[in-house]
Amino acid sequence: MTTAPDILSPEFAADPYSAYRTMRDEHPLIWFEPMQSYVISRYADVERAFKDPVFTSRNYDWQLEPVHGRTILQMDGREHSTHRNLVAPAFRGRDLMTRFVPVIEQNSRELIDAFAADGHVDLVRQYATRFPINVIVDMLGLPKADHEHFHRWYTAIMAFLSNLSGDEQATADGLRTKAEFEEYLLPIIRRRRDDPGDDLLSTLCSAEIDGVRMTDEEVKAFCSLLLTAGGETTDKAIASVMSNLVQHPEQLEAVRNDHSLVSAAFAETLRHSPPVHMIMRQPAEDVELSGGVVEAGKTVTCLIGAANRDPEKYADPDAFDIFRTDLDLGRAYTAGANHTAFCLGRHFCVGAMLAKTELETGIAQLLDAMQDIRFTDGAPPPEHGVFTRAPASLHLTFTPTA
Structure with missing residues (x-):
């Protein structure tokens, strides 16, 4: 039997998928x-x-709370269901389509227009x-002039959350960002309660179920979570x-010809x-899994990237393969999905439909603006990251659509 992979090693970071195979098979x-x-x-x-x-999200008490405050992810039972029902309507169905699709379309178009005539782009x-x-x-109805503040806060919080090696500077930057974000947003939340508008922040401030509303701190924490979870994914x-x-x-051309794909x-x-x-996750009692027993209260790191390539x-x-038949597209963006990227069950990602809508809009607009797309360097870029992972840059050359 081989030695178990070290998930903090450079070798793992360079190619986690080979390590995932070893882990699934032997460890x-x-x-x-x-x-x-x-x-x-x-x-x-x-x-x-x-x-x-039996698997709780108590791990978020130390993992998320220092930078976000207490979020919906740390809630269970009735408290969780109430708070989820307070925020969920804004991220599905009619509200999403009528209120926010124009915002999504406009933001995508503005960014594409800035490079569409150039014939090349770093898409990241x-x-x-x-x-x-x-x-x-x-x-959220916040000023466009503050976009750069949010990009900086988002970067610092993600560095904190992905800081598996315990870098002290990343920790300090994340904690400072939490204080800055609170100082910025809490006064705005108080003003929206007094004078609500037709924006998501006003909706969160006024949402009520059985006499329960989110506190100012809970609204702020949800916005902080939305910024990172929604942005990063x-x-x-x-x-x-x-x-x-x-x-x-061939798959690119299929999607170009049929945007429903x-x-x-x-x-x-x-x-x-x-x-x-x-x-x-963190189990509330001892649990037997493949390979042994996890004791109550111990942290369990669930490797989504490994589970989603399990040959079983x-x-x-x-x-x-976008045409594969063993991925249930009808449930791919629901709590009953047969992939694990958005979690499953009660803590399924509340923003999944927002992400789907952004992707459907953005990819369709990109393909409409770019013909004959190819990698500028002739080869696909490597992925980067361990906690989160994707190409760090994506240099594409293309023919602008006339």
Whole structure:
């Protein structure tokens, strides 16, 4: 038997997928001392960690609260269901389509117009890292002049959350960002309560169920969570979807000719090369998983990137194929999905439909503006990251659409 991979090693960062195969086959349950966490990699185990109520999200008390405050992810039972019902309507159905799709379309178009005539672009720097954050700021009804503040805060918070090695500077920057974000947003929240508008922040401030409203601090924490969770997932997904499609020209042309296939390309990217590779849970009692027992109260790191390429779940799992038949597209953006990229069960990502709408809009507009897309350097860029993962840059050359 081989030695268990070190998930903080340069070798793992360069190619986690080879390590994932070794973990699934030989080390499905690892105690990883540097992170004080068990690590699980098989689909069945990760699915259980997301769905079984014995697995709590108490790990977020130390993982998220220092930079976000107490969020919906740390709630269980009635408190969780009430707060989820307070925020969920703004991210699905009629509200999303009528109020926010024009915001999404406009932000995407403005970014594309800035490079569409050039014939070349770094899609990460010039589009992907900007688009979702700009959308969130506009949805919240905050000034466009503050976009740069949000990009800086987003970067610092993500560095804190992905700081698996305990870098002190990243920790300090994240804590300082929390204080700056509170100083900025709490006065605005108080003003929106007194004088609400037709924006998401006003909706969050006024939402009420059975006499329960979110406090100012809870609204602020949700906005902070939305900034990072919504930004990071969509940012990296856009880069990975486009990189995957350019690597597979026949699939790219299929999506170009039928924009309804963008949803399939996004779903397959979530399975094949998900934006988030790790999510943690904490069992309330001893639990037996593949390879042994996890003790109550111990942190469990669920490897989404490994689970989503488990050959016990998918045929030819390392292949990118938007036409695969073992990925349920009808449920790909629901709590009953058969991939793990948005979690599953009660803590399924509340912003999944927002991300889907952004991807469908953005990829369609990009393909309409860019013909004959190819990698500028002739080869796909490498992915970067361990906690979250995607190309750090995506230099594309194209023919502008006349």
